[in-house]
Amino acid sequence: MMKDALAGFRCTDFSWVFAGPYCGQLLGDLGMEMIKIESRKRIDVVRNYPPFAHEDRRLNSSGYWNTHNRSKYSVNLDMKTEQAREIITRLIAISDVVLENFSARGMKALGFDYDRLREINPRIVYCSMAGFGHRGPYKNYVAYGPMQESQAGIVNLTGWPDGQPSRVGTSYPDAAGGVSAAFSIVAALRHARRTGKGQWIDLGQTLTAVALTDTAVIEYTVNGEVQQRNGDLHRFFAPHNVYPCSGEDQWCAISVENDADFAVLANAIEQPDMAHDARFATNAARIQHRKELDDIISAWTEQYDHYEAMRRLQAAGIAAGAVLSTGDFVEDEHIKARGFMESFDHPVAGEKLYPGVPFKMSETPGYIHRPAPSLGADTQHVLKSILGMSDQEIKQLDEAGVLV
Amino acid sequence: MTGDATVSLFGDIVVLDLTSTIRGMHCTKMFGDYGAEVILVEPPGGSLARQVGPFAYGKEDPEASLHFAHHNRNKKSITLNLQTPRGQELLRELARGADLLVEDRPVGALAALGLGYEQLRVINPRLVYCSITGFGQTGPYASYKTSNIVADAMGGLMGITGPADHPPTMTGGQQAEHATAMHAAYASAAALLYRDLHGIGQRIDVAAQECVANVLENALEQYTYTGVVRKRSGSRHGTAWPCTVFPCKDGFIGICCTQVKEVRAAVLLAEDMELADDPVLQSQSERRARADELEPRLVAGYMKHGKKDLFHKGQSLGCPIGMTSDAYDLATDEHLNEVGFFAEFEHPVIGKYKDIAAPVYFTGTPGVMRSSAPLLGQHTAEVLGRLGIDDAGFSHLHADDVI
Numbered sequence: 001m002m003k004d005a006l007a008g009f010r011c012t013d014f015s016w017v018f019a020g021p022y023c024g025q026l027l028g029d030l031g032m033e034m035i036k037i038e039s040r041k042r043i044d045v046v047r048n049y050p051p052f053a054h055e056d057r058r059l060n061s062s063g064y065w066n067t068h069n070r071s072k073y074s075v076n077l078d079m080k081t082e083q084a085r086e087i088i089t090r091l092i093a094i095s096d097v098v099l100e101n102f103s104a105r106g107m108k109a110l111g112f113d114y115d116r117l118r119e120i121n122p123r124i125v126y127c128s129m130a131g132f133g134h135r136g137p138y139k140n141y142v143a144y145g146p147m148q149e150s151q152a153g154i155v156n157l158t159g160w161p162d163g164q165p166s167r168v169g170t171s172y173p174d175a176a177g178g179v180s181a182a183f184s185i186v187a188a189l190r191h192a193r194r195t196g197k198g199q200w201i202d203l204g205q206t207l208t209a210v211a212l213t214d215t216a217v218i219e220y221t222v223n224g225e226v227q228q229r230n231g232d233l234h235r236f237f238a239p240h241n242v243y244p245c246s247g248e249d250q251w252c253a254i255s256v257e258n259d260a261d262f263a264v265l266a267n268a269i270e271q272p273d274m275a276h277d278a279r280f281a282t283n284a285a286r287i288q289h290r291k292e293l294d295d296i297i298s299a300w301t302e303q304y305d306h307y308e309a310m311r312r313l314q315a316a317g318i319a320a321g322a323v324l325s326t327g328d329f330v331e332d333e334h335i336k337a338r339g340f341m342e343s344f345d346h347p348v349a350g351e352k353l354y355p356g357v358p359f360k361m362s363e364t365p366g367y368i369h370r371p372a373p374s375l376g377a378d379t380q381h382v383l384k385s386i387l388g389m390s391d392q393e394i395k396q397l398d399e400a401g402v403l404v
Numbered sequence: 405m406t407g408d409a410t411v412s413l414f415g416d417i418v419v420l421d422l423t424s425t426i427r428g429m430h431c432t433k434m435f436g437d438y439g440a441e442v443i444l445v446e447p448p449g450g451s452l453a454r455q456v457g458p459f460a461y462g463k464e465d466p467e468a469s470l471h472f473a474h475h476n477r478n479k480k481s482i483t484l485n486l487q488t489p490r491g492q493e494l495l496r497e498l499a500r501g502a503d504l505l506v507e508d509r510p511v512g513a514l515a516a517l518g519l520g521y522e523q524l525r526v527i528n529p530r531l532v533y534c535s536i537t538g539f540g541q542t543g544p545y546a547s548y549k550t551s552n553i554v555a556d557a558m559g560g561l562m563g564i565t566g567p568a569d570h571p572p573t574m575t576g577g578q579q580a581e582h583a584t585a586m587h588a589a590y591a592s593a594a595a596l597l598y599r600d601l602h603g604i605g606q607r608i609d610v611a612a613q614e615c616v617a618n619v620l621e622n623a624l625e626q627y628t629y630t631g632v633v634r635k636r637s638g639s640r641h642g643t644a645w646p647c648t649v650f651p652c653k654d655g656f657i658g659i660c661c662t663q664v665k666e667v668r669a670a671v672l673l674a675e676d677m678e679l680a681d682d683p684v685l686q687s688q689s690e691r692r693a694r695a696d697e698l699e700p701r702l703v704a705g706y707m708k709h710g711k712k713d714l715f716h717k718g719q720s721l722g723c724p725i726g727m728t729s730d731a732y733d734l735a736t737d738e739h740l741n742e743v744g745f746f747a748e749f750e751h752p753v754i755g756k757y758k759d760i761a762a763p764v765y766f767t768g769t770p771g772v773m774r775s776s777a778p779l780l781g782q783h784t785a786e787v788l789g790r791l792g793i794d795d796a797g798f799s800h801l802h803a804d805d806v807i
Contacts, residue, residue, distance in 0.1 A: 149658065179587055215471055242571050
């Protein structure tokens with residue numbers, strides 16, 4: 001039996017869409033017991049988001065939902081009913097964590113704001129993930145990841161100087177907020193264990209994304225400079241770009257940060273004289289002659305496919321990486337050797353591969369504990385085994401329309 | 405402020421920081437911002453991060469790197485030459501009293517100096533030892549070099565970011581590095597919790613390539629479920645509409661609508677009353693399919709107004725809209741300023757400045773900005789003094805190029 005870093009901790013999870021569920025995925029994969037509260041009357045929209053395992057897009061066949069909700073239980077409860085709120089109260093009393101990513105009004109509307117939560121359980125660690133947090137002038141503004149990345153300043157730094165700024169190819173602030181929440185929750189659990197005190201973690205997803213804008217703010221406040229997007233170039237180093245390779249839309253990223261590495265690169269691309277060429281001998285000169293430099297490197301990379309260019313350069317000791325498509329990534333020999341993609345057999349979606357845990361822990365290896373649950377699949381289990389309800393009680397709740 | 409163990413989240417934690425890249429420094433910053441004592445171990449010549457711009461006032465001084473300052477506030481700096489036996493010995497002594505060690509060196513580099521996990525666990529079995537590399541400690545690429553753009557490429561994010569008629573696009577602000585750092589911090593915090601409960605530390609092997617791949621939302625599943633390899637296609641979201649970046653009078657805005665009432669708000673914001681009542685808005689797949697035709701109508705309306713006005717007016721209508729903020733917009737944003745998102749720092753070389761503080765508000769144990777980034781070796785005497793080294797000892801260490 002593998003040991004779990006977060007064994008023995010329980011989370012009542014109201015989260016949905018991407019940010020909260022990604023947090024829960026990280027917690028669940030390290031062994032926290034995740035109890036996700038759902039309802040047929042309020043289906044997580046991502047259960048209806050592609051990709052689907054079946055063309056008819058049937059319920060429980062979304063790969064998007066199934067990846068972020070593995071290692072969790074799903075309980076159906078109609079939160080509009082008094083009985084459901086009683087069940088939630090009992091669950092919170094025996095939970096360590098409550099997680100949600102509603103708007104700042106959401107939990108209050110359900111009757112479970114922080115004042116109520118700590119009344120039920122003073123040691124509870126409550127993590128809210130509203131778009132702008134629960135304080136300040138924008139606290140009631142609606143915010144989803146794909147526009148948070150604009151507001152947060154990441155979009156403006158992404159893309160090409162000759163065109164529009166570009167969204168990231170993923171709803172990045174959701175993922176960043178999710179991992180930030182997981183870190184925060186675990187830190188607060190440690191604190192609760194040491195001091196006996198729970199607390200409310202008021203995480204604003206837009207804020208956690210702004211915190212990832214690197215030196216943008218400090219460069220403005222100190223130097224008055226407003227950073228601009230610069231495609232794939234690095235302001236302070238050259239070469240730094242993606243270079244075309246022989247196949248269609250194949251590219252190899254290369255970055256060199258000092259003169260010694262540049263001499264190595266020059267040899268690797270069979271242009272040893274470049275290291276002594278006044279146009280390229282120093283980093284400052286290379287920045288000035290970027291275009292000529294990139295043309296020379298491209299002439300070399302174009303002879304090889306993206307993997308071959310990477311292998312040749314890495315063999316010489318240069319930071320180079322093939323721009324992997326999603327297909328390349330899943331089939332990549334290194335990813336396979338690391339066992340990063342894990343498979344599970346899902347009752348509706350069948351056996352599929354999913355990204356696993358992006359780090360390895362020697363004592364408590366994280367792993368996908370169970371397939372993503374079908375909607376409400378664990379209602380009986382949670383009510384019976386965790387809350388100790390009798391079959392009779394559960395039957396009455398079911399007949400009263402609470403377990404939908 | 406001190407790291408009071410009762411009011412500070414990590415007030416009881418000592419972190420040995422052997423990092424010099426964002427994937428390492430941002431990880432240890434997350435502990436330092438919430439009270440941990442983070443001891444940054446620099447070579448006598450200083451961390452390589454001190455050589456990286458931008459620099460304050462354009463002055464290429466290792467003490468004026470804003471890159472270094474941003475990623476190392478709340479940390480202490482000691483110098484230690486780990487190439488010398490005495491330097492290695494002192495690091496082992498420090499590891500004896502540390503809770504977490506974070507390092508971002510090539511695979512095997514620290515083990516070759518007698519400072520690998522297997523060597524340090526003997527001294528301190530409670531130590532959590534987190535190694536952050538491009539590709540992990542094992543596998544065919546373990547020895548490969550990495551950088552932000554390499555991890556962005558190899559993690560699959562670059563290939564799906566940016567316009568179709570441009571090369572794959574790097575995500576701005578060094579996101580491959582930051583994504584890796586945050587996952588490393590999560591794993592480290594979980595290992596510390598486990599350590600508290602069970603008395604045993606462990607080794608964490610973080611791979612930047614995998615951390616980047618983990619934030620791809622549903623792109624890998626699109627391949628494993630349907631065999632479809634996603635192509636980059638600009639800013640438009642694959643399912644929702646409108647969900648993209650639009651130009652406006654003085655810049656750009658980001659909008660992302662999933663519900664009909666939000667879509668209608670986006671249309672009303674563009675003052676297109678005819679479109680607001682068009683039945684096409686009712687169906688997500690239909691309106692997404694007609695994006696080419698409908699978007700110019702929205703742009704026509706948005707071009708009449710500035711991003712800030714559109715942001716506030718759009719939000720008042722219930723439209724999920726953000727400005728495409730630049731650094732000026734962020735630094736002057738009323739919300740960020742009001743909630744204490746920024747802090748004032750004072751640095752002996754850079755002077756007084758404002759920068760991002762701890763972003764997550766822990767109501768019981770808020771993050772505290774205790775100090776700006778340290779000068780090189782500022783805390784060598786304080787930290788090594790704890791090991792019982794006296795003045796004569798320090799003279800020897802200097803003379804022998806250990807510190």
